[in-house]
Amino acid sequence: MRLISKIRRINVDLVLQRLAGRATCELHSGATLHPRARIRNARGDSGKIVIGPNSQVLGDLSTFAHGGEIRIGEWCYIGEASRIWSAALIELGDRVLVSHSVNIFDSLTHPLHAAARHAQVKQIFEHGHPQTLVLDENPVKIRDDAWIGAGAMILRGVTVGEGGIVAAGAVVTRDVPAYSIVAGNPAVLVRELSADER
Structure with a gap:
């Protein structure tokens, strides 16, 4: 029973890709790929997708063959059915929460x-x-402690500031100021977080 439990926690897709000699990703200490997570690294260089210490990925991370790099900081969470597709650079700071x-x-x-x-x-x-x-192509940066709500979409060239919150279903086409909440399509500033909410 213990062996079956361990197998259910293994990302079989990742294991098969590595056995076939394909590039996947760099997983730092304590980082995990959920069994349903998918890595599609068309760049051919595992160093182009880096998952920082103690981060968990349940979604899909993909780079294009002509370019792309994904860097995820430490203690981040990428929710189920979320997709990060890079042709330039997508960078997540530390403690970033990306919902499903x-x-x-x-x-x-x-x-x-x-x-x-x-x-x-x-x-x-x-x-x-x-x-x-x-x-x-235009890089995307999501700074430390940001929270991206379920079903949101972040488009090219956007920076989500430190502690920024993107509401569920928002379509973000412009930068999100630090410690503020944006919502809607296209996303607009709803309010800034007070000092005791930061």
């Missing part, structure tokens, strides 16, 4: 022009992700 079903993107993910978009998708279907591509 959150999406974080640092690029457009597809070209704007229809013909270029079709060419990209055809390339992916036939040969894998393109090694050269421009997707208007």
Whole structure:
């Protein structure tokens, strides 16, 4: 029974990728990947996805073949069905809470022009992700102690300030000031946290 319990805690996908010689991620001391978490590191370098000490990932972390890097600090939580997709750089500070079903993107993910978009998708279907591509990449930074609510979406170029809170379902297209709450689509400032709430 103990062996079955241990197997249920193993991320089989990660083990299979490593056995096949594919790049995955760097897991620091105490960091865990939930059995349903997924790592898709098209960069081919495990150092491009780094999960800091004592952090837990239940969602998906992906880099594109032409670029992308994900850095997660210590004591962070990435909820189930959340997706962090990087073509430039997505950086989470320490003690960041990303609830379930959150999406974080640092690029457009597809070209704007229809013909270029079709060419990209055809390339992916036939040969894998393109090694050269421009997707208007712009890094995302989520500072220490931020909280991203369930179902929120953080778009390219956004910085969520220290202690910032993104409400559930918000679509964030602009920077979030430190110790403030944003909500809505597009997200707007709701209020600043008082000194005793920080």
